[in-house]
Amino acid sequence: DAKTTQPTSMDCAEGRAANLPCNHSTISGNEYVYWYRQIHSQGPQYIIHGLKNNETNEMASLIITEDRKSSTLILPHATLRDTAVYYCIVREKTDSWGKFQFGAGTQVVVTP
Amino acid sequence: ETGVTQSPTHLIKTRGQQVTLRCSSQSGHNTVSWYQQALGQGPQFIFQYYREEENGRGNFPPRFSGLQFPNYSSELNVNALELDDSALYLCASSLEATGPRGATQYFGPGTRLTVL
Numbered sequence: 172d173a174k175t176t177q178p179t180s181m182d183c184a185e186g187r188a189a190n191l192p193c194n195h196s197t198i199s200g201n202e203y204v205y206w207y208r209q210i211h212s213q214g215p216q217y218i219i220h221g222l223k224n225n226e227t228n229e230m231a232s233l234i235i236t237e238d239r240k241s242s243t244l245i246l247p248h249a250t251l252r253d254t255a256v257y258y259c260i261v262r263e264k265t266d267s268w269g270k271f272q273f274g275a276g277t278q279v280v281v282t283p
Numbered sequence: 284e285t286g287v288t289q290s291p292t293h294l295i296k297t298r299g300q301q302v303t304l305r306c307s308s309q310s311g312h313n314t315v316s317w318y319q320q321a322l323g324q325g326p327q328f329i330f331q332y333y334r335e336e337e338n339g340r341g342n343f344p345p346r347f348s349g350l351q352f353p354n355y356s357s358e359l360n361v362n363a364l365e366l367d368d369s370a371l372y373l374c375a376s377s378l379e380a381t382g383p384r385g386a387t388q389y390f391g392p393g394t395r396l397t398v399l
Binding site for chain 2: 212213214216262270275276
């Protein structure tokens with residue numbers, strides 16, 4: 172799997188958009204970008220994933236650059252419950268088995 | 284629809300003992316993956332089970348073993364516990380092992396294992 176680079180930590184004001192960057196400069200054409208988050212002492216929660224088109228769901232939006240070397244997860248209106256570690260992971264589309272390689276992630280703190 | 288469940292929630296063992304952790308996959312999911320998460324680190328892949336067979340393994344010694352049952356629930360067994368085995372153990376299930384249906388994994392709340 173390609174490696175990802177994320178900032179160690181970010182602060183965000185409640186009600187504002189949180190933009191979480193991820194660099195995956197060595198990503199290959201058959202690799203998806205996944206985002207998970209982990210609230211303290213809980214299991215990781217799936218947020219969103221994409222290949223090359225931008226994606227949106229009820230939790231977030233994923234913007235992938237045209238060259239696919241970076242992406243941004245957008246939480247449109249951050250709440251205190253969005254405080255968590257956010258993981259950006261790339262994984263082969265045709266991976267023969269289900270390994271996700273988690274890095275250290277970005278600690279996001281949403282403040283009132 | 285029931286999500287992924289794990290038991291027990293917490294467990295304390297002593298060095299050298301053996302432990303069994305349990306996981307029930309989400310309804311309709313036939314694939315279970317296990318991860319170990321040490322304090323302050325991201326989860327590390329241990330192995331995956333697909334239709335009762337080990338389907339892939341990370342960099343963990345043989346004393347970490349597992350089982351998957353016909354109902355797709357799973358067990359993680361760790362023998363000869365070491366202090367470094369203290370961690371949060373996470374189970375994740377997916378619809379399939381590969382392809383788009385296998386691509387997204389849904390995690391349980393984890394079992395916190397402390398080895399003294």
